[in-house]
Amino acid sequence: MPSRVVARLRCPVCQDPLAEVVTGGSRALRCPRRHSFDIARQGYVNLLTGRAPHSGDTAEMVTARADFLSAGHYDVISAALAAAADTALAAADPGGSDAYPLVVDAGAGTGRHLAAVLAAVPAAVGLALDISKPALRRATRSHPRVTAALADTWQRLPLADASTALLLNVFAPRNGAEFRRVLAPGGRLLVVTPAADHLTELVTALGLLRVDPAKADRVAASLAGHFTEESTTVHRQELTLSGPEVATLVGMGPSAWHTDPAGLAARIETLGEPVRVTVAVRLGTYRP
Template sequence: MLQDIVEYLVCPHCGQALTPHGAVLRCAARHSFDIARQGYVSLLPGDAHTGTGDTAAMVAARDDFLGAGHYAPIADALARAAVGARSGADLVVDLGAGTGHYLAAVLDALPAAHGIALDISKFALRRAARAHPRAGAVVSDAWRTLPLRDASASLVLNVFAPRNGPEIRRVLRPGGTLLVVSPTPRHLGELVGELGLLGVDERKEERLAATLGPYLEFAGSSEQTFPLYLDHAAVRTVVGMGPSAWHTDPAALAERIAALPEPAPVTASVMLSVFTRPGEPGRDQD
């Protein structure tokens, strides 16, 4: 519920605390933000000129694919890592949360924690607002200042999403943990070749370390690889929910999918990387 996480939010214009007033959040400087009837709130600053993020069709595809359990091993690995982080998690922030699927899995494993789903797509957050009874959903841009108090989160999730190292460090409390899930070059490799999809950069892990290394300490990683057997409908869904949805011709894609065996054997392969903010909880070493 949004009301449960308001104490962690700040105004994107002036950085002051927000308080609820009926269906509006307002700061002391009288900046106000309407709570949508679907339960999320947009805290984008007025000068934001960003895209809309995932479209309604992409979000529906992701919801269908994740709801079918195809990526359950990823959600399970995240939940185990969240429990193992031992960071005393009371607030979990999912940066680029999408529908809130992974945040919900982590909150199920951390019964004392609340969660905030952050995403640029209002279509995704309409679903994220209902993903878990202890989660709230907020429209924000990962590349700008996040509308969160300094050192407010004990755990940050980042699953197939943009990473803003300075902001992640700012909102993580000392001793807090960041869990990053990113695809390896093997991820969906059978479909990449057959369908002409976007591949994964061979240097992705190197770029991840370069992006986050100046701000957080690397604490290890583990590869999660498992087989999928997808019917043609599921193949269309997994293509439609990712970045290849922006770069494929629908007619050509349909023809290529029809030529695949059914079910199509596909490899899912991701890296789960753990980073920490140095210092003990309650002691900022900056």
């Protein structure tokens, strides 16, 4: 694993530094107290301690997300993040004193958005954190400068204090206290959440989960006492989708846990083609 990322990781048991070791052809990260964490053959390291409270997105959901994102349907989000990241990193370190700023995506999924940020900031290195093994298998291949780790972002993050120049949080849980701890002085947190009209054309027609009207308040509450909002921008784009693409879109999100596949397929058929769908998200920039 890249030494410039490993140097910023910490043992999730004792918080000591980690180093890569090779034993009998297998690789692991190990701390001085000999707590050891296996590096999977797909390239990600398992930094969980104990039993995970949940397994995250299933292989089917991750496949759906990868297919949908690779078609460019959410590139409006990736582009907004890349532009905001470039601005935030330049402001945080105008003199370029951090040769390899670390960008951490907490709840990275397939790594698509993190890869877009790294493409816009050639000096940066990236760390994808997620609880889903199928997601991390894809994240490790998303960009040459992405390292991936299995971790529960509700718990203490396996990172050193003030180790991170930029944190991304896209449609994922927010751990305000931990985000604050790992951000370096001058660092920034970029949070993407659905706006009220996100996928609005499908919500009623297909019986999908609605965006919580109090979403903005809940985001603010999760970060209160740790971050101050600097700016918020709204990004919208209308998609033109086929029936199968609509099914993929539903299958990659939270509604996949609550929707009967047979009933969903029947409702999608009634929509006709093409299906016009609004992508609408809020991108908030926060400083500690």
